[in-house]
Amino acid sequence: MRKVPLSESLRIIGRGSGNWVAGRPLVVSFEVTDACTCYCKHCDHGGPKEESRNLKPADYRRYMETLRPCVVQVSGGEPLMRPDLVEIIRNIKLDSGLPYTILVSNWSEMTEERYLALRAAGINQFSVSLDFPDARHDDFRVYPGLYDHLSYIVPKLGALGHDDIVLNSCITSENVGEIGALAGKAKAWGVNLCYSAYSMRRTGCRDYFLHTAEQLETLNRGLDEVEKLRDSTNWIVNSPSTLQATREYFKNVGTPGCKAGLRFLVVTADGWLQPCSMQFKRYRLEDRERMVEEFTKTNACDECYVSIRSYLDKSFPQLLWENVSGFFSFKTSQA
Numbered sequence: 510m511r512k513v514p515l516s517e518s519l520r521i522i523g524r525g526s527g528n529w530v531a532g533r534p535l536v537v538s539f540e541v542t543d544a545c546t547c548y549c550k551h552c553d554h555g556g557p558k559e560e561s562r563n564l565k566p567a568d569y570r571r572y573m574e575t576l577r578p579c580v581v582q583v584s585g586g587e588p589l590m591r592p593d594l595v596e597i598i599r600n601i602k603l604d605s606g607l608p609y610t611i612l613v614s615n616w617s618e619m620t621e622e623r624y625l626a627l628r629a630a631g632i633n634q635f636s637v638s639l640d641f642p643d644a645r646h647d648d649f650r651v652y653p654g655l656y657d658h659l660s661y662i663v664p665k666l667g668a669l670g671h672d673d674i675v676l677n678s679c680i681t682s683e684n685v686g687e688i689g690a691l692a693g694k695a696k697a698w699g700v701n702l703c704y705s706a707y708s709m710r711r712t713g714c715r716d717y718f719l720h721t722a723e724q725l726e727t728l729n730r731g732l733d734e735v736e737k738l739r740d741s742t743n744w745i746v747n748s749p750s751t752l753q754a755t756r757e758y759f760k761n762v763g764t765p766g767c768k769a770g771l772r773f774l775v776v777t778a779d780g781w782l783q784p785c786s787m788q789f790k791r792y793r794l795e796d797r798e799r800m801v802e803e804f805t806k807t808n809a810c811d812e813c814y815v816s817i818r819s820y821l822d823k824s825f826p827q828l829l830w831e832n833v834s835g836f837f838s839f840k841t842s843q844a
């Protein structure tokens with residue numbers, strides 16, 4: 510995975526440290542639309558949605574000036590459904606290079622032109638969902654032809670050499686046996702890989718969680734295999750401690766200590782603040798501190814270990830070390 514240049518790394522870490530002390534979020538996830546091109550089995554989005562109240566590109570500047578995050582995720586729904594996505598990114602990105610900006614997408618609508626335009630506008634990392642290393646991906650996402658499209662466009666754009674594409678595989682009971690094969694696919698396509706973990710909270714469906722001893726064994730075997738594949742290029746993007754915490758999340762059916770609302774938060778397509786994408790208590794931008802008081806300080810929810818949590822539930826020194834050693838410029842060795 511491409512490392513952030515030293516000067517930019519220092520700015521990100523500087524702002525992150527300031528936000529940590531000031532009690533402002535480090536990461537903000539903008540869900541720029543609720544609509545989606547897919548109908549994934551594990552997700553509550555899917556299909557067309559009412560879009561008339563969506564924030565306009567220029568509105569994002571006000572959120573950035575108030576929240577001042579050092580990392581932004583642009584997500585949805587399916588963010589590539591917004592024809593004005595490049596303009597949104599331009600309003601999120603500052604001249605200083607901040608924030609580090611990740612586009613989380615299913616890539617059904619990705620083209621070379623859009624990839625290059627989004628890079629030029631300021632996307633640092635393209636996170637591409639892939640649940641299976643073959644056409645079972647189409648069945649799970651209810652989008653015929655999606656896997657074929659990805660197997661064409663991902664290696665093609667990976668070959669441009671920017672090293673900013675990361676496959677994002679959400680581990681479920683359906684694909685737990687494919688952990689190693691998904692890593693093989695990332696390698697074959699010349700891109701990076703990040704695992705995340707299924708949460709029952711999004712849809713209430715228990716079927717895709719790992720419940721049996723056999724499923725947990727398969728998970729551990731798959732992740733053991735992945736640990737052996739790490740090398741100095743950082744192409745397995747999760748840190749070892751995050752993959753260890755993923756094993757514990759499934760084994761213990763949850764991970765306590767969530768800082769949603771404080772260390773990270775979601776801005777909905779129509780401009781409300783939410784603690785996370787699966788907690789629907791909504792606040793106005795001006796009421797962020799009230800969200801921390803009312804929600805975060807008493808939050809006992811432990812029902813996910815999605816990547817936004819896995820970055821941020823750690824202590825500040827651990828977080829800094831993992832990012833400094835694994836992600837930003839001054840890499841020494843894996844934490």
Ligand SMILES: C[S@@+](CC[C@H](N)C(=O)[O-])C[C@H]1O[C@@H](n2cnc3c(N)ncnc32)[C@H](O)[C@@H]1O
Pocket residue numbers: 545551552553554584585586587588613614615636637638677679705706707708709710711712815
């Ligand atoms: C909600 S989607 C939005 C962006 C885009 N549509 C996509 O699929 O990448 C973001 C990520 O959430 C994951 N996701 C969906 N449902 C989930 C669940 N129940 N638990 C954990 N992750 C989930 C998806 O696999 C995807 O990688």
Ligand code: SF4
Pocket residue numbers: 545546547548549552553554555585586587615650
């Ligand atoms: S996971 Fe992404 S692609 Fe699938 S339905 Fe949800 S928002 Fe759409």
Ligand code: SF4
Pocket residue numbers: 710767768769784785786787788808810811812813814815818
């Ligand atoms: S654990 Fe935290 S981030 Fe996850 S669903 Fe619960 S409140 Fe949201």
